Amino acid sequence: MSTTTRPLVPGELKFPRGFLWGASTSAHQIEGNNHNDWSEWELENAERLAQAAPRKYAHWLPAWERIKSQATNPQNYISGKAAEHYTRYETDFDLIEELGLNTYRLSLEWSRIEPQKGEFDHEAIAHYREMIASLQKRGIQPFVTLWHWTLPTWVSDIGGWQNMETVKYFSRYVYKMVSELPEVSNWVTLNEAEIYTRQAYLEGDWPPQKRTYIHYWMINNNLMAAHKEAYKHVKMVNPEAQVGIVQNNTYFEPIRNRWFNRLLASFLSWWHNRFLLNTIQDHLDFIGVNYYFHNTVNLAKDFKPHCDRSDMGWDLCTYGIYYVLKELQRYGKPVYVTENGLADAGDVYRAGFIKETLNYVHQAIAEGVDVRGYFHWSLLDNFEWDKGFWPRFGLVAVDYATQERTIRPSAKIYAKIAKSNSL
Ligand code: BGC
Numbered sequence: 001m002s003t004t005t006r007p008l009v010p011g012e013l014k015f016p017r018g019f020l021w022g023a024s025t026s027a028h029q030i031e032g033n034n035h036n037d038w039s040e041w042e043l044e045n046a047e048r049l050a051q052a053a054p055r056k057y058a059h060w061l062p063a064w065e066r067i068k069s070q071a072t073n074p075q076n077y078i079s080g081k082a083a084e085h086y087t088r089y090e091t092d093f094d095l096i097e098e099l100g101l102n103t104y105r106l107s108l109e110w111s112r113i114e115p116q117k118g119e120f121d122h123e124a125i126a127h128y129r130e131m132i133a134s135l136q137k138r139g140i141q142p143f144v145t146l147w148h149w150t151l152p153t154w155v156s157d158i159g160g161w162q163n164m165e166t167v168k169y170f171s172r173y174v175y176k177m178v179s180e181l182p183e184v185s186n187w188v189t190l191n192e193a194e195i196y197t198r199q200a201y202l203e204g205d206w207p208p209q210k211r212t213y214i215h216y217w218m219i220n221n222n223l224m225a226a227h228k229e230a231y232k233h234v235k236m237v238n239p240e241a242q243v244g245i246v247q248n249n250t251y252f253e254p255i256r257n258r259w260f261n262r263l264l265a266s267f268l269s270w271w272h273n274r275f276l277l278n279t280i281q282d283h284l285d286f287i288g289v290n291y292y293f294h295n296t297v298n299l300a301k302d303f304k305p306h307c308d309r310s311d312m313g314w315d316l317c318t319y320g321i322y323y324v325l326k327e328l329q330r331y332g333k334p335v336y337v338t339e340n341g342l343a344d345a346g347d348v349y350r351a352g353f354i355k356e357t358l359n360y361v362h363q364a365i366a367e368g369v370d371v372r373g374y375f376h377w378s379l380l381d382n383f384e385w386d387k388g389f390w391p392r393f394g395l396v397a398v399d400y401a402t403q404e405r406t407i408r409p410s411a412k413i414y415a416k417i418a419k420s421n422s423l
Pocket of ligand 1: 290
């Protein structure tokens with residue numbers, strides 16, 4: 001794998017004692033049989049997404065020939081049984097144990113917990129309680145995300161995050177779940193609020209598929225208000241708990257160090273990476289960062305980074321994580337890499353990608369960034385939102401016909417790193 005700017009540090013690298021090694025998932029992407037705003041949207045849009053796939057991907061996606069029969073099949077866009085993790089979580093947790101990971105990030109499915117307004121489902125709550133107990137019995141520390149993009153239909157019916165009332169309902173749900181799960185000491189309020197609002201309210205690609213600048217701003221504000229309220233509610237129940245948000249930050253690389261590229265790159269970093277974070281920094285015990293993207297900034301001429309590409313065509317420029325982590329140092333809070341990974345069905349790049357990425361994470365730590373853990377996305381192959389099932393992000397492969405799990409070779413390399421706490 002080639003990088004353009006940052007050299008790798010050679011030799012064995014030790015991570016700080018107590019460093020957390022994990023994997024991330026989200027409920028809707030693996031549980032199966034969810035009923036929420038996304039599952040309804042999938043049924044309404046599967047046909048359209050399948051028809052649009054050749055137009056969207058055929059001309060540029062490296063994996064197109066391999067994935068086209070799946071990408072043009074409407075079934076691909078319906079989460080359905082997904083990885084049946086809701087019923088198979090025990091054996092999936094065996095896999096986490098086998099990989100030697102000491103932490104796991106999962107999300108709670110609000111639509112299961114409160115399927116009707118104000119009516120909590122005790123079985124669903126008991127289920128999540130059992131999951132947490134099962135992780136803790138294995139010595140795996142849970143990081144629990146309260147909202148990873150899906151809404152109960154009664155919430156989407158009142159306008160979702162566009163309606164300020166949703167903040168109140170979300171806080172009530174947060175209060176309930178924190179009371180029900182007192183053993184959880186790390187809570188993530190929201191996953192990637194800014195990606196969600198962009199895709200759902202600017203690009204109009206995700207439910208509720210709107211395109212509106214005015215609402216976009218209002219919704220971002222509502223989400224930040226929801227974060228603050230959630231923060232206060234967690235602390236009310238469990239003052240010791242650590243509460244953070246998860247951001248998807250991008251490295252904007254100024255090309256050839258020209259002043260105008262630097263200026264534009266620093267504006268984009270502020271806008272994309274820090275703007276929302278700045279508004280809630282008094283309500284944060286830690287920052288979770290999901291790192292996937294690296295954008296080159298060049299006003300003069302086109303420039304493409306010389307990096308490999310994943311099955312989804314995302315470039316695998318691992319060194320960007322170093323800059324993204326350094327940028328967060330200014331907040332003086334602990335940082336967790338809450339997601340980082342790639343769609344790589346053949347497992348061609350994953351091991352090298354993980355090793356390079358961790359080398360850069362280590363560099364950031366060596367330079368004083370308080371990075372406390374790394375969670376690979378994802379534990380399992382999963383339902384990749386509007387792309388469906390063909391992108392394969394799992395450390396563990398899932399055969400959706402049989403639900404058989406197979407640990408990918410790269411996961412064994414990651415396991416070695418995790419077990420030895422060194423690279
Ligand atoms: C999201 C995940 C998603 C991953 C890969 C992240 O932005 O939190 O839900 O699967 O990216 O696209």
